[in-house]
Amino acid sequence: MANGHSTTLHHHFESYDQQRNASSLGMWFFLAQEVMFFGGLFTAYMIYRTQNGLDFAVASSHLNIPLGALNTAILIASSFTMAMAVKKSVLAQRKAIVGYLILTLILGCGFLVVKYFEYAEKFEHNTVPGSSFEFHVEPELIAQYDLSPERVVTMEKRAEIFFSLYFMMTGLHALHMVIGVGIGIWLMFPAMAGKFNMDYHNPVENFGLYWHFVDLVWIFLFPLLYLLGGNALAGG
Amino acid sequence: MSAHAESYDPNVNYLNRDWSLKSWLLTLDHKRIAWLYLISVSVFFAIGGFFAMLIRMELLTPQGDLLSPDTYNRVFTQHGVVMIFLFLIPSIPAVLGNFLVPLMVGAVDVAFPRLNLLSWYIYTVAGILVILALITGGVDTGWTFYTPLSSTYANSQVMLVAIAVFVNGFASILTGLNFLVTIHTMRAKNLTWGKLPLFIWAMYATSLINVLGTPVVAITLLMAGAERVLGLGIFDPALGGDPILFQHLFWFYSHPAVYIMILPAFGVISELIAAFSRKKIFGYTFIAASSVGIAILGFIVWAHHMFTTGMSAYAATVFSALTMLIAVPTAVKVINWTATMYQGSVSWETPMLYAVGFLGLFLIGGLTGVMLATLGLDIHVHDTYFVVAHFHYVMVGGAIMGFLGGIHYWWPKMTGRLYNGSISKVSAILVFVGFNLTFFPQFLLGYMGMPRRYHAYPEEFQALNVFSTAGATVLGLGYILPAFYLTYSLFKGEKAPANPWGAMSIEWQTPSPPPLHNFVTPPVITEPYDYEHELIKEQIAELKKHVKPQEVPLG
Numbered sequence: 001m002a003n004g005h006s007t008t009l010h011h012h013f014e015s016y017d018q019q020r021n022a023s024s025l026g027m028w029f030f031l032a033q034e035v036m037f038f039g040g041l042f043t044a045y046m047i048y049r050t051q052n053g054l055d056f057a058v059a060s061s062h063l064n065i066p067l068g069a070l071n072t073a074i075l076i077a078s079s080f081t082m083a084m085a086v087k088k089s090v091l092a093q094r095k096a097i098v099g100y101l102i103l104t105l106i107l108g109c110g111f112l113v114v115k116y117f118e119y120a121e122k123f124e125h126n127t128v129p130g131s132s133f134e135f136h137v138e139p140e141l142i143a144q145y146d147l148s149p150e151r152v153v154t155m156e157k158r159a160e161i162f163f164s165l166y167f168m169m170t171g172l173h174a175l176h177m178v179i180g181v182g183i184g185i186w187l188m189f190p191a192m193a194g195k196f197n198m199d200y201h202n203p204v205e206n207f208g209l210y211w212h213f214v215d216l217v218w219i220f221l222f223p224l225l226y227l228l229g230g231n232a233l234a235g236g
Numbered sequence: 237m238s239a240h241a242e243s244y245d246p247n248v249n250y251l252n253r254d255w256s257l258k259s260w261l262l263t264l265d266h267k268r269i270a271w272l273y274l275i276s277v278s279v280f281f282a283i284g285g286f287f288a289m290l291i292r293m294e295l296l297t298p299q300g301d302l303l304s305p306d307t308y309n310r311v312f313t314q315h316g317v318v319m320i321f322l323f324l325i326p327s328i329p330a331v332l333g334n335f336l337v338p339l340m341v342g343a344v345d346v347a348f349p350r351l352n353l354l355s356w357y358i359y360t361v362a363g364i365l366v367i368l369a370l371i372t373g374g375v376d377t378g379w380t381f382y383t384p385l386s387s388t389y390a391n392s393q394v395m396l397v398a399i400a401v402f403v404n405g406f407a408s409i410l411t412g413l414n415f416l417v418t419i420h421t422m423r424a425k426n427l428t429w430g431k432l433p434l435f436i437w438a439m440y441a442t443s444l445i446n447v448l449g450t451p452v453v454a455i456t457l458l459m460a461g462a463e464r465v466l467g468l469g470i471f472d473p474a475l476g477g478d479p480i481l482f483q484h485l486f487w488f489y490s491h492p493a494v495y496i497m498i499l500p501a502f503g504v505i506s507e508l509i510a511a512f513s514r515k516k517i518f519g520y521t522f523i524a525a526s527s528v529g530i531a532i533l534g535f536i537v538w539a540h541h542m543f544t545t546g547m548s549a550y551a552a553t554v555f556s557a558l559t560m561l562i563a564v565p566t567a568v569k570v571i572n573w574t575a576t577m578y579q580g581s582v583s584w585e586t587p588m589l590y591a592v593g594f595l596g597l598f599l600i601g602g603l604t605g606v607m608l609a610t611l612g613l614d615i616h617v618h619d620t621y622f623v624v625a626h627f628h629y630v631m632v633g634g635a636i637m638g639f640l641g642g643i644h645y646w647w648p649k650m651t652g653r654l655y656n657g658s659i660s661k662v663s664a665i666l667v668f669v670g671f672n673l674t675f676f677p678q679f680l681l682g683y684m685g686m687p688r689r690y691h692a693y694p695e696e697f698q699a700l701n702v703f704s705t706a707g708a709t710v711l712g713l714g715y716i717l718p719a720f721y722l723t724y725s726l727f728k729g730e731k732a733p734a735n736p737w738g739a740m741s742i743e744w745q746t747p748s749p750p751p752l753h754n755f756v757t758p759p760v761i762t763e764p765y766d767y768e769h770e771l772i773k774e775q776i777a778e779l780k781k782h783v784k785p786q787e788v789p790l791g
């Protein structure tokens with residue numbers, strides 16, 4: 001233990017190998033936990049989506065696909081910069097780690113800004129669930145599907161369920177992004193101090209795993225919430 | 237580890253090296269965190285027990301005279317919430333598991349000591365939230381928080397308690413994650429998977445459920461909570477939402493949660509039976525594999541709680557069959573334990589009394605579980621005292637017997653002290669007798685049709701209810717006694733040798749109580765439960781020099 005970076009090896013581990021194994025296994029179990037956490041929501045979404053296909057498609061057409069697509073692109077780009085940060089941390093290239101981390105954080109914040117504008121739009125149009133929720137099925141759709149007035153009323157109610165799920169899923173995802181940005185800022189200190197190297201890079205690697213996971217959730221959210229509905233209507 | 241051995245002082249151990257409050261509240265030592273948990277779960281056991289006492293007092297007479305219907309709803313809900321989330325779920329894993337997992341795998345600590353301490357603080361926050369809810373009016377939805385009662389109609393402190401359960405979930409997740417990683421990566425050299433104590437296998441299976449199940453109940457309560465507070469409409473039938481979906485998601489966690497409570501007890505019982513039969517455990521591989529099998533099967537049986545919700549008959553049949561399947565790995569355990577005792581040199585020390593009591597009670601709890609898995613019978617006794625008796629036999633007769641047996645077994649290791657053998661045996665017998673007297677009548681009551689969760693009942697049910705309340709008094713006495721004699725032994729008890737029971741797993745190779753870094757010299761790894769091994773013969777010979785041979789009380 002008398003070597004140069006003994007401060008980064010915790011005393012209860014016998015070697016850097018053991019510490020790295022433990023730390024990444026812990027992260028994978030944590031991600032398994034996250035899969036189950038989001039899994040509950042995805043299950044609820046899939047069940048309601050199967051039961052109310054057309055209703056959800058109509059509600060979904062009120063989402064902003066260009067903004068969603070922009071955010072998807074931002075997140076994929078951030079996953080690339082994140083992967084580079086991990087790679088550079090193994091190589092102990094201090095400046096490159098810091099640079100890629102900063103890029104990742106900027107992209108993450110960009111995602112949140114776009115999300116803010118999306119949410120603001122929903123608040124303007126009152127498509128936020130609650131007592132002031134308002135949703136109207138467009139007359140063209142009523143004509144196209146020959147909907148009875150009762151059917152239109154149920155459709156408007158189902159739309160509230162859709163938007164409940166939308167806010168719950170994207171909100172929880174955004175919360176994960178905020179936490180991710182926080183962890184990223186916290187990692188800047190050891191990164192700038194040049195602590196990361198071949199033996200000790202598991203904090204960056206684990207942060208990378210977390211970041212990719214959160215991206216991956218969005219990769220599922222975007223088609224499920226934004227795209228499925230739009231297509232169904234255009235084709236109908 | 238050799239570095240620690242050089243500075244080893246036999247008079248300094250993990251307890252007496254520093255008594256300051258700060259050294260306890262900021263400790264990263266898994267053994268001290270076990271103590272933090274032991275004290276907190278005991279407090280919540282007392283609170284949950286207080287509510288149980290109120291329930292039994294109310295049910296002494298057919299009239300609802302002691303508590304109003306509304307108060308009674310709150311009392312049984314709080315009994316359930318406190319006992320399940322704040323006592324049973326953390327009890328064995330967070331107390332005995334924390335103390336033993338690193339010791340049994342020959343590690344210095346768990347893999348993530350800081351997360352370990354964090355989990356206790358998270359648990360404490362959840363506990364404070366629940367106490368806050370109790371003071372400000374309590375909660376009346378039943379521990380199951382069914383929607384739309386919880387999300388729309390209940391006007392009690394649903395939110396505070398739901399948040400508490402949500403928060404508490406992360407304490408279990410962190411503990412589970414810590415154990416999984418510790419067992420995977422921190423084992424001593426030569427301690428292969430096939431040599432791990434069965435308690436470790438049980439903790440492994442439990443931790444899997446903790447990590448994979450708990451987040452589902454967390455998200456479910458979050459959805460119900462968002463519905464209540466923010467007006468989202470996920471389970472709201474007025475919008476076309478489905479309250480039954482809530483039940484599916486809730487039981488997806490809450491059935492496996494039964495195994496979070498009982499699997500650790502299985503682990504404890506495996507250790508006790510082997511140690512007090514002085515025999516290699518019968519069917520090691522089968523017992524180990526059945527723990528993991530139960531954890532996996534446990535995830536696909538949840539809808540047996542919902543047979544009366546109008547679910548499809550085909551689905552119900554499948555869930556019924558899958559539920560019965562769980563009886564297989566469970567029976568494997570019971571049969572192997574019995575086979576271990578057969579022709580062993582069984583000694584009736586206090587922990588063994590709990591283990592044998594466990595076998596009897598769990599057998600009844602398990603078999604009535606199979607009865608409840610059959611569709612016809614379940615619909616007949618659904619929501620009656622039959623169900624109440626069944627799950628108390630499993631969770632109180634099983635999990636708490638395991639917890640108390642384990643505490644009595646590892647107490648000398650945790651404290652370095654011995655407790656009074658006769659009083660502890662009396663109390664073990666009181667628990668067994670009192671338990672049966674309390675809950676067996678409830679099987680009869682339920683079969684006769686007495687519904688659960690009512691504060692009043694027809695007069696013909698009174699005699700059995702009086703039995704039940706009388707039994708609860710005996711049971712309560714059996715639970716209170718250990719608090720006294722164990723606390724007494726902590727200060728005045730005789731000093732315990734390293735291995736007071738002559739047991740085989742490696743935590744007995746280190747002094748009692750262990751030093752800060754657990755082992756003075758690297759432990760000798762043997763085949764599991766190898767009671768023919770030279771090492772154990774030496775230790776038993778050593779033991780006979782120090783401890784007076786104890787009398788066999790029941791032989």
Ligand SMILES: [Cu+2]
Pocket residue numbers: 490491494537538540541
């Ligand atoms: Cu169940």
